[in-house]
Amino acid sequence: MSWVKKLLIVCLVGFFAGILTIVAMYFYVRNDLPDVATLKEVKLQTPMQVYTADGQLISQFGEKRRIPLKLDEMPPLLIQAFLAIEDTRFYDHPGIDIIGIMRAATVVASSGDFSQGASTITQQLARNFFLSREKKIIRKIKEVFLAFKIEQLLEKDEILELYLNKIELGHRSFGVGAAAQVYFGKTVDELTLDEIAIIAGLPKAPSILNPIRSPANARSRRDVVLTRMRAIDVISEQDYRKALAAPITSKLHGAQITASAPYIAEMVRQQMVERFGEEVAYSEGYKVYTTVQSEHQQAAKQALQQNLYNYDERHGYRGPVARLWQAELDANANKPDTDAEQQPVFTETDRPEHAEIIAYLAKQQGIEDLMPAIVLSVFNNSAEILLASEQTIMLEWDGLKWARAFINDERQGVAPKSAAAILAPGMHILVRQQDDQWRLSQIPAASSALVAVNPQNGAIQALVGGYSFSQSQFNRVTQAKRQVGSNIKPFIYSAALEQDYTLASIMNDAPIHQWDDNAGIAWRPRNSPPVYDGPIRIREALAKSKNVVSVRLLRGVGIDESIRHLQRFGFTASDLPRNETLSLGSASLTPLELVTGYAVFANGGFLVTPFVVDRVLNEQDEVIYQHTPEIACSACQQQDVATDELAASDDAAMTEADTEQQLYELFNTMQQDAPAEPEQAEPLLAEQVISNQNAFLIADALTSSVWGGGDWSKGTGWNGTAWRVQRLKRRDISAKTGTTNDSKDTWFSGFTTATAVTTWVGFDDANRSLGRAQWHANMGQDQSAGTESGARTALPAWLDYMTQVLPDFEQETRQPPTGLSSVRIDLASGLLSRSTDHTSSFEYFKIGTEPTQYSQSNVQQIYFDNDKKAEPDESELF
Template sequence: MILFGIMTIAGIYFYLKDDLPDVTTLSDVRLQTPMQVFTADGELISQFGEKRRIPLKLEEMPPLLVQAFLAVEDTRFYEHPGIDIIGIFRAVTVVASSGDFSQGASTITQQLARNFFLSREKKIARKVKEIFLAFHIEQLLSKDQILELYLNKIELGQRSFGVGAAAQVYFGKTVHELTVDEIAIIAGLPKAPSALNPVRSASNARARRNVVLGRMLDTGVIDKATYQQAIAAPVTSRLHGAQITASAPYIAEMVRQEMVARFGEETAYSAGLQVFTTIQSKQQAAAKIALQQNLYNYDERHGYRGPVAQLWPAELTEAADAEAVYQETDPLSPADIQAYLDQQSGIEDLHSAVVTAVSAQSADIMLAGGQQVTLEWDGLKWARSFISDERQGVAPKTAYSILAPGMHILVRKSDEKWRLSQVPLPSSAIVAIDPHNGAIRSLIGGYSFSQSQFNRATQAKRQVGSNIKPFIYSAALEHGYTLASIMNDAPIHQWDDNAGIAWRPKNSPAVYDGPIRIREALAKSKNVVSVRLLRGVGVDNTIRHLQKFGFAASDLPRNETLSLGSASLTPLELVTGYATFANGGYLVTPYVIDKILDEDGVELYQHQPAVACRDCLAETETKAETAIDNEALLNDLFNTLETDAAADRNNAIVTESTAAPIAEHVISEQNSFLIADALKSSVWGGGDWQRGTGWNGTAWRVQSLKRRDISAKTGTTNDSKDTWFSGFTPDLAVTVWVGFDDSNRSLGRAQWHANMGQQQSAGAESGARTALPAWLSYMQTALQDVAEQQTPPPVGLASVRIDLKSGLLSRSNDHTSDFEYFKPGTEPTQYAGTDVQQISFDKSRDKKTDEEEIELF
């Protein structure tokens, strides 16, 4: 019988031998792990992949967790040769007596064989293959290697594979933070992960947990006291995502798209790649707060649009100046309110709440989980009614005019106090880049990624308004104008024979100063001066100059409205253009992926950005290809790719370079310096306030940062449909946009609010009123630990004292004069007060306009 049994087993083995997989692949197995995306300082932004897995070494797992699995799955694991004879006889006995194949006898080694090579179907042929594979695995790997593979490979439900992922998915913890009862829940999952996981069924999870705890007690893994404490613990679990420590979902999506394009979906999602971005976590957090708070402020200026829902009728039956009495019809019980709130999903930092009582200056509300809080008057008094984008109701005097019991409202925490709120209607974007190399330091593409995945920072082309003017003035400096040139700030009236109407561009506000220096005109954002400069340079010449900043010709209208900002650009395109003024005239290319590591931490890719190089000669401009850092490793990663994909692969990797490539030098260092310096006047203004000649630029609010190294410009389009603010220091360029996704909708205006006093910002929405506050808030954090630094004037610029009224040379040393920079050969040659007047006139095709200018002078 023994001989017959041996021969039978041998016969079965040789019969199945050719169908058995090669287990030697386990010695170099690659577990499918998700792609992880990190900030530059190592904070996790996101992870992508169908399977959630956090690979761990056996020594990185707590001993109690390992012992729990052994206790319930394979007590004699370290003693048997891959199969458990006692378990097999027990299973055979059950099958012979009842025909039930549900009785398991698989060891951990057999389960490993099944998980890697076989299906879960309950058939004798599969079981026999499993046994033979287990013997092979035991000969190939050590017991610890088998156990480590098993604990990382095993499916544990909710797309979690391995104990590291299960701890995160079910409890939001690392394996070392798990309690004994939580360990038992995870150890009980392999039997039926979809049915026994605590998210799917707490009762099933509890029953299975108690079985595991019993086995742990029987095998001496835990003592009686620990068992009693663990078995009494409630089963509380919910789905947890990856432990995100930096909120940058728009960046994560940008990275995901680029990684899929580079590597393909299978490699990108399952090869365990670690992508390090250029994002700085502290600055990114500041950008999110700045953008969202700015939208909340706009929304509060424009009024309260009412509750989300009214759960039961409540009618005010007594005068509002006393304690009100409400007639409530069928109010919900606290339990019903809590059940309702548990079904509501929040958005960003807004929480659903139900009003339970209202008094004259406050309201009681219930939050999810049954928490009862009070909304004080400071968190309510802003909520005058919304009428339209242009009009708001009267300021409320009591809470009765705002809220009533039964209202489902949204609230948020502000300065540690609860505040009535609502989802903002406008959209916004903020993007910050390093002007030296184009590295994106912060990017927010909208109020909430969960609400809209449309990335307004990179995808929304909107009219830029006066944010275009520095580029128009830059073109003027290339065509003979200087910052001291005098232009006529006077209304323009030009008849259009084709349209049959007159074009009348106006300043905003409609204030005209007459003869004005170009520096002051840019700082004050004079529309008519921008039009006259465009005429002087020519539309075609201006467009050619603007293209140097990376702006596409198709986005630049070939008419005079270009001077007022009718061009449509994305915030990322615009801030890249502004970076050129910050870095000495170099056009950098924005990028977000800095380096890519494989699952073992070996570097596969290091980005080599083209950098702005003030110390390099313009003749040394080069364009360098990204290079391959470790081609052998990447060849392994791409072993499934065909030869004709090699070109695409080369786009994914880089070779070592002895020197960083130099960005294209698109404008002179002198030109970039002059525009940057003129934009500082937009912040600090000029003249002498004590003598009545002082003036402010449109970005004067930036003075609150108390820095002299900031250049900035506001931007507002017709009817306030788009508002912008762009500004930069030598090391950081930042652009903020605010507007509605519906490009035809105006941001409107806010009327005076009696309750808010100086906390409000009344008037028409504009770049200075609507976009600048977010820019300021962001920069307060971004520049917190950055010393002020002044860019020295480049070689070749002359600084001479000029008369502030005429732009000519001045012999005075008082408030009527100041120093101005000039490119060689452009400085004035005459002194103020002489008979010769050096004044730049608009070279208009309309003779009548020229005559009007001369008459005004």
């Protein structure tokens, strides 16, 4: 038995040597081991997400894509798949799997194959959080000790949850939630068995096993996972066979965007980086809620894009993207044929095979709702086309007839008489669906912008900075300073009302000829159209957008005083030319600056600051930032005045604290019906830059731009430049058109008390004119021929947007503030009148500025003031 004793001694020595070796190794690496206690409070890097006000996802930003999930939110089959392939005895071992190590050692000894892994999920977690992937013995030793410490610190379910959220799975996806989204566009509970197996197979080598880069490698690894799952009996034989037969259908998916607002998202990204720094903004899982409503944003995008399509179609078809093959004209194509619509006009030569066409289309990029297609056959009034989806559809004549040839911005070709005049087989074209009909299309050449703000607090309600963010990230709402044309006139008229002018003042609408000694030529500003009405009231001149009247008002006020007044609206002095062209709109402003100016008229004279970020939440859904807007509060202003009067009285004395308390009680009363918001700072009051009376008078005058005036039955009726807005059937809308020289920029701005909206259309090349559209015989009444202008080019987008969103805003009758009176005036002279026929109407005046001359006595005067009120006869009010 001596050999038994010797063997026992050797084993004991080996055992104690092993123990000593392990202890020695531990002390050797102890100081380098990180503190695993940090796993208790680990913060996984998650991207920043940007939402609409109603909770729709706009975008997410961050280097790592991660969707953290609780273990009970993961399908049991997904968990079992990872355990089957990565660590079958996970719930049985203490952090390292001795059986697994022995198995791997046996494989190495017998075959020299080092591919057999022995790392447990706990070891992988230790490596992912604390160690590198370098293949060194010392790293493996550290990994083992860390695994033991992690097992002592955390429960098994906690370890598994951390692992499944932390593990790298390729294409910048970390964790199973992100992988399901990236590879399949699904949430984890929507994954099929074969998809689960694909994801579970990724940890070994995500860069070469992922189904996007290598479907073949992904299939092989998937089959290994499925086989392992079947071997341990977590799936049935039937499910196993079905999953093995499933094709690899993965493709790269982005975040599940549910609201399209990329320009808004980029604005938010920039603000968040400014506020928190790039590293924190992109990795702390912040949720940013914006001020935009998803339905309003979608309405803005659709309105802008459809308007650009309409402009593009007016100006003609610029031809196909490319031609895959040529076609020869059939010798019988021009012969009369009763079945012409069914007979191909072209015969084809050198046509590629169907599979080749599909392969070509698969490589082509669409943009927005434009889809690439190939023309297969052309008939008399239709064309057969093939989409990348392998769907064959017919382009009918109604979707083709617009496509006369584009010659230049001023000229278009003749109206086509057949589809053959437009298309030929082999053409690579773009198509889109409109009103359930396929339509030939093209990427718009012109650009546009649309922005809507809440005049009461500056919240941006919708914003679209161009046709497509993927085409151009230049945000025309905030970055494009363009000449504003007649959109400047309300601000010029506002300056005039601060002087000795009223809405009833008579101006001379007659041509101006002024010699310029410096230029050596005469300056001759003209009306557009060149119609002159002679003596005209200021209200009518603004509504009709009379250029020469605007020039004369600027002269009356003075250039320096006019610029000072315009600066009150937030416009920068350097953007305002110090000459008379200012009155015609030579100032260059962004759409956001312009709509902010119009908001002053909408809210009673207050300059609000536009903002888009409402609040920011952290991963625990705690509010870490809440924007406090400056509100326009006319009632607060009136309360201030009343308070000052009381303070001056001997019979009433109020402390400053009492005054502030009254203001905030008044504000809280105004907000009683508003939805509950997170606790925030006390409200801030916006600066009042013009009087309530001035704002009301301009806003009211701009309603005449919509509804006109006079009596059509008596031959005195007239339209304002925004008469098309009558379609909305709202009396609370004020609006103004704007067009610059040569139609290089077209504008439309309009507002109610609840929303102010500005649209712009032009080319990014500021020297290029929008031109004119000639009469199109195919379009009949469905066209808009003529020179492009604010009313023709920019207004339709504004109108389409407002058609969608105005039902969300209750119609309000704009009430005149105190300090105004309303008297009946003679429409021809602006003097007082007691007539009640079509020659007269009521007009608003600041008290003390009413006309003093009249043609008849007994003039009725109505005051809108607290101490001077008379009840008018309702029949005499307009």
